[in-house]
Amino acid sequence: MKVGFKLFAEGFGPREIVEQAVRAEQAGFDFVEVSDHFHPWLYSHGHSGFVWSMLAAIAERTETIGLATGVTCPILRVHPAIVAQAAATTALLSEGRFSLGLGSGERLNEHVVGRGWPNVTTRHRMLREAIDIIRLLWSGGYHSYEGKHLVLEDARVFDLPDEPPPIIVAAGGEQAALLASELGDGLFCTEPDKALTRAYGESGGVGPRYGEVPLSWAADEGEALDSAREVFRFGLLGWKVQAELPNPVNFEAATALIDREAMRDAFGYGPDPERHLEAVRQFAEAGFDHLCLVNAGPDTEGFFTFFEEELAGPIRRMCGRAGPAA
Secondary structure, eight states: EEEEEEOOOSSSSSSHHHHHHHHHHHHHHEEEEEEEOOOOOSTTOOOOOOOHHHHHHHHHOOSSSSSESSSSSSSSSOOOOHHHHHHHHHHHHSOEEEEEEEEEEEEHHGGSSSOOOOOOOHHHHHHHHHHHHHHHHHSSEEEEEEEESSEEEEEEEEEOOOOOOOEEEOOHHHHHHHHHHHOOOOOEESSOOHHHHHHHHHHOOOOOEEEEEEEOOOHHHHHHHHHHHHHHHGGGGGGGHHHOOOSSHHHHHHHOOOGGGTTTOOOEEEOOOOHHHEEEHHHHHHSSSSSEEEEEESSSSHHHHIIIIIIHHHHHHHHOSSSSSO
């Protein structure tokens, strides 16, 4: 079991994201994930830095903590050849600490290049081709590829790590979980859904299972819930909606009636460690073994201290590991 911290790049500027990664390593987290967006979800977020620049800086500022994209879409906005090159470089800079999270994306980020927004079946087919291209380029030498949706012409990635980064595939449904077991080295989810981990395992998936655990720490419960609503209310829409809306203004409209009370069932919140541990427990019991804590609270440093003093030990004991990850 490993415990990670989500670097919410829509809510903080690039320099702050790097500083949070450094602090996460000091706090004892095993890994960090960085979101890969062109737009933020909501106007109030106000940021959306370029993930590969932030990862490069984090790799140079840290020594042991694992790094991951959570997650990159390699089918429209960025061609998989560029993702293959960027991931290989990040793996080298981090000296093998990087994992490549991949998914079929959201219209919010992918429509910006003017190539339209395919239906989910087509996006999964494109993701399959993209993973083929990435693995082909990681095998060394020059390669070409002609799929139904994606083409590669006479390309080679020159700087490759000795071992390619693991590919962690995002799944919002059982079909995507099956794809993760077939093409990926691990599973990435945002809900404590046993059906997804079961589908992944029963279809042959044996890699790590990443789950993002929604938390909101503050010394006051009401403040924690207000912050969760302000920062993360978009998450209550579910992936079928999140994948389809094109701009922050649409997410603002779609979430206007979500109040702070709606956040109670979705988040561990406030100053009571037990509320947070219960949220973690749901993911652990659903079969996830890489638990990435998301803090939607107003005080990031306060959350790190809360993790060090109140959460780290109980989480590791809950998951059967008292010490830091190997």
